[in-house]
Amino acid sequence: MWGDKLSEGIMSIKEQLQNRFDELTRAEKQLTQLLLQNYPASGLGSITDLAKRSRVSTPTVARLVQKLGYTGFPQFQSVLRAEVGAELSNPIDKYNKWAEHAPDEHILNRFADSVSKNVRQTFSRLQTEEFDEVCALLANTDHRLTIVGGRISRSLADYMFTHMQVIRPRVTHMTSNSNAWPHYLLDMNKDDILVIFDVRRYENDLRRLAEMAHERGVKIILFTDQWGSPISKIAAHKFSCHIEVPSAWDSSIVPMLILEALIAKCKKRIGIKPGAGLTHWQACLTVRAYSESSLRAFSG
Amino acid sequence: MWGDKLSEGIMSIKEQLQNRFDELTRAEKQLTQLLLQNYPASGLGSITDLAKRSRVSTPTVARLVQKLGYTGFPQFQSVLRAEVGAELSNPIDKYNKWAEHAPDEHILNRFADSVSKNVRQTFSRLQTEEFDEVCALLANTDHRLTIVGGRISRSLADYMFTHMQVIRPRVTHMTSNSNAWPHYLLDMNKDDILVIFDVRRYENDLRRLAEMAHERGVKIILFTDQWGSPISKIAAHKFSCHIEVPSAWDSSIVPMLILEALIAKCKKRIGIKPGAGLTHWQACLTVRAYSESSLRAFSG
């Protein structure tokens, strides 16, 4: 638009904050976020209160508003009040959209809608007891833990592996190359846990893997879609996720959400367990330190 | 009636003023009229200012609000602010339990709440124009596309790779092992696109990679968190995702949501492009058919 600087005069404070967000410092961003979160009411109190709620110091608040071009907090506030007057007089219900500046039909809004719906539908049928049981299983380091996914869901398996590896020992990610699977299988028994990600289109290799593991007494935890992969029948525990989005394929958001919640709870369980010396993740961090910075040689 | 005092709690200040207008004194009526005239903005300034504008003294204002039952002007004002907040703020699923059978404090519900909040905050600041531009870039097969992630976000990079690979040619996933990066870099130029996933804690290797790529004129698309990785400065496009959840680390849900939407739109763009013979993904599917069923030999 013509005249970014000129139009600042007619730009709402909200827009100013959004546009200039990038050039703000950490504390200022923190503050800005709180301001935008419940705008404009959150900015109408005292500067002290605002600072306290956003966990920054009062001078930071004063400095921010000066950066925006106001002479001080009082002037900033009076502009805000003026906006309240203007805002309330034209009550558009723009708050039903996720992305305010986009039309309802924009794919971002449609996607967010679908995901929200998926989460609600999935969670309404989710048994928290089962969730807690699975959590207990995963946190029990007596069991070895193997993770495997399909073509698409491999990334989820990878994500789970990356996290579980840090919070507990004896975790394996079976690669998507099914040639190597028999090797792993031979070694599994009833003390093993196998986490499978299998959403449509269900893969035969995964089904066979599950069957064979089941015969060996391996406990199977399954992440699947609402229709249920054929593995459902033999899985010890199952999460059925709604995965439909306005797209040619399926969404991995809901499984990932459950996964993150699981990992979070597991970590909490294992974290408080009295350990001798280094916890597992501390050891991991130590190892990581050595593997950093290989680019330095190249760039220098 | 038993209602008067009790119902004052749920009555808006405006209603209170209107109902009790008759029992007020001259100066108080004068004040009240000014308040109602531009309600509630007119009540959000200082008591001095309010008094001055309605031509009464400050004690008169103080006395009026006490008459209404408030301990003083500040309390009165905070109630007024709360009204502004309620009026303007987003009513979407505020007190919406996600998992019906679980208590509010169950981690599943807390997680779903956080994620919902994250999505809303992220999307409210997301420029759809930028989203569309990025989409156009990704769908333009004249550019080569390279994807890279950090330790945790590697899975996201992998997810993106898996999908992009199907809908367009010339896609590469740079592994997390930064030793191999210089090799890729040497070959990049201004016709390249580099997608980087970098959330806290920002990794130095990634930053250096970005800087070096930038010097070569490579366009960088960055997925980062709300605070912004140092790469933000040199990125051609950036998605800032809110990633905080009740957990020791961060959520990948929002980046993945944006990612999925991007992929969906890209696919649509490329899908309708008139192609000669096989589209890219049809070719991919054909190749896959050969690689299936390696377990069959083992199980049979």
Add this chain to the structure above:
DNA sequence: AAATTTTTGAAATTTAATTGACAGCCCGAT
């Protein structure tokens, strides 16, 4: 019309908010 009660605003007091100066801290660079 005088006395009394009520209301009102000026001034003083108390309380809180705002700003400016300084020092520690974190981050990136050398």
Add this chain to the structure above:
DNA sequence: ATCGGGCTGTCAATTAAATTTCAAAAATTT
């Protein structure tokens, strides 16, 4: 590893705001 620059918070001084006090003015009653 050390150094410098910018960011951030603590503290103190200043300023503004809110409340209380009190006396004058208005309204009401006798």
